[in-house]
Amino acid sequence: MADPIRARCDAADTLVAADEALARLHVAAGGTLPGVLAVPALLALVRQVRASGLAQTRPVLAMDGDCPISFHAHAAPEGDEVVLALRHWRRAPPPDEGLPAADPQALWHHLAEGHVLLDAEQRVIAADLAASDLADLAADLAGAIGRHWALCPALALGPGRLDTARLHWRLLDDMVIDVAGSARRWRLRLLPRVASGFDLLLLPETIDALPADPLLRPAAEASGAAEQTALPPWTGLLGRDLAPALRQPISRIIANAETIRSRLAGPLADAYGNYAADIAEAGRHLLGLVEDLADLDAVEAPGFAPSPDHIDLADCARRAAGILSMRARERGIVLALPDEACHAPAIGEFRRVLQVLLNLLSNAIRYTPAQATVTLACGVDGATAWIAVEDHGEGLTAEQAARVFEKFERLGRSGDGGSGLGLYISRRLARAMAGDLTVSSTPGHGARFVLTLPADLPSAGIVNAR
Incomplete structure (x- = not known):
């Protein structure tokens, strides 16, 4: 989409010219073209600029139906008119001070293993499916250009396929389905595009068992054997x-x-x-x-085991930092990342490793003083790949460090929005991937959390930046 999006209002606050994205939002808000600007926050901005005679810029949150759209609006007087330039247009609320600012849509795009571009009627325009077990669906979609995605035979939608295709997109979003040729279940996310149409993302919903790998299986079994107990019938x-x-x-x-x-x-x-x-x-x-x-x-489900893959911990660090960069900037925190030449090849499930890093990095940003630095470093030592997140917060005592990975443990903190589950889940994930999550800390000097995983030995010659 062009950036900025431009528009003009006359002396009567009538929107007399607008690029497509704003024109669509104006009409969705009940306006006509030409007609009085129908987006309330923009109308208030235009009137203030006209009254003061001075240009102004402000963040704006508008609603397209139930979908929030955020952007930064710059309005400037030009004779009897006010000209608008809208930048950073996205279909998500802007970050509020003190609130998490990660864009969930960015995370979904990172984790998706399939991406289908749809038009406004949910008909297939193009498809990109990276996962090998989506080959049957890829073949179906290649022959389904111009047809509704739900009509693809590879999607296990049963006899109600036509009824599914007639549903409103909001009722299809977050659906969990089976796909022919894949042992995994898949979650569908339908994301409206600003210009029109949708992104259909396929995210893995279930976790496959680890293959019979002599290097990974014994460690994974050893870490989980002592923790498996009879679970109540409502588990899952x-x-x-x-x-x-x-x-x-x-x-x-x-x-x-x-x-x-x-x-x-x-x-x-x-x-x-x-x-x-x-x-x-x-x-x-x-x-x-x-x-x-x-x-x-x-x-905590019986037999839980992530799906191992070939990943690069340095790349995971840069992705996690990108997702949380806005939150860090709001607090003046600098994220020090491995340089582009650094690689730390490892074996682990990408989305689970990213989940662990996002948790560690969120905690580091939350508890590090403003205007400080959070450092991410990674490397390979022998058969072990590692990535560390180091903050400059209050640090932990030896007794706190011993408890920090316990379930629902918040170390006496209250009102910080945490559930006390993040580190417990992160360590369980690390150990399920035949690795571990540890912490070292000195009170008053911050904490250093280290995630270790089996190194991807054939690639381990390219490594090490600490």
């Missing part, structure tokens, strides 16, 4: 059934609270705006807790 219920059902209503609560907080429906007393901000923050906390409990459900 949260991750399989409840979490998907809870995500949508909680997300809607957050979106509606943000709409109220941003005063998109009109003027609002400051106290009520603050109430809405509290609701949105509580919703994000609840959604994070649901995700943590779903992960806990998965890692």
Whole structure:
């Protein structure tokens, strides 16, 4: 999409010219072309600029139906008109100070193993499926250009295939399906594109057992053998059934609270705006807790084992830092990363390694003083690849370091939005991948968390930057 998106309003606040993206949003908000600018936050900005005679820039959150759109709007007077230039347009709320700023859509794109480009009627335009077990679906999609994606025979949608194709896209988003030729289950994410159409992403929903690898299997079994116990009959219920059902209503609560907080429906007393901000923050906390409990459900399931792959820990570090870079910048924290020449080949499941790193890096950013540095380093020592996240926070005592990986352990902290599950889940994931997660710390001098995994030995000649 062109950046910036440009538009002009006349002396009567009528939108007389606009690039396509803003014109679509204006019409979706109930406006006509030409007609009075229908996006409330933009209309208020245009009127302030006209009254003051001075150019202004501000972040704007608008709603396209139930979908938030954020951008930075620059408005400048030009005779009797006001000209607009909109930058950083994206279909996600802008980061609020003190709230997580990671873009979930960026993470979904990172984790997706299949990407299908759809038009506004969900008909296939193009497909890129990287996973080898999606070969049958790739072949189907290649012959399905111009047809609804749900009509592909490789998707196990049963006799209701035509009925599925008629559903609104919001009812198809987050669907879990089987795909011919794949032993895994897949979660579908439908992401509306600003210009029109959709991105259909395929994310692996289930975890395959590790192959019979003599290097990996004994360590994985040894780490999990002592932890496997008889589990209650409801194990798996949260991750399989409840979490998907809870995500949508909680997300809607957050979106509606943000709409109220941003005063998109009109003027609002400051106290009520603050109430809405509290609701949105509580919703994000609840959604994070649901995700943590779903992960806990998965890692404690019998026979849990991630799918090993050839990964580069240096690349994982750069991806995790990219996802959380906005949050770090808001606090003035510098993320020191391995340089581009550094590689640390390892064996592990990419999305699970990224999950661990995002947890470690989020904690480091949260507990490091503003204007400090968080360092990510990686390397290979013999048969072990490692990546470290080092912060400059308060650090841990020996007693705290011994407890920090326990379930629901928050070390006496309250009000920080944490569930006390992140590090417990991260260590379980590391050990399931035949590695480990450890911490070393000195009170007052920060903490250093180190994730270790089996090195990808055929590639291990390219390594080491600490």
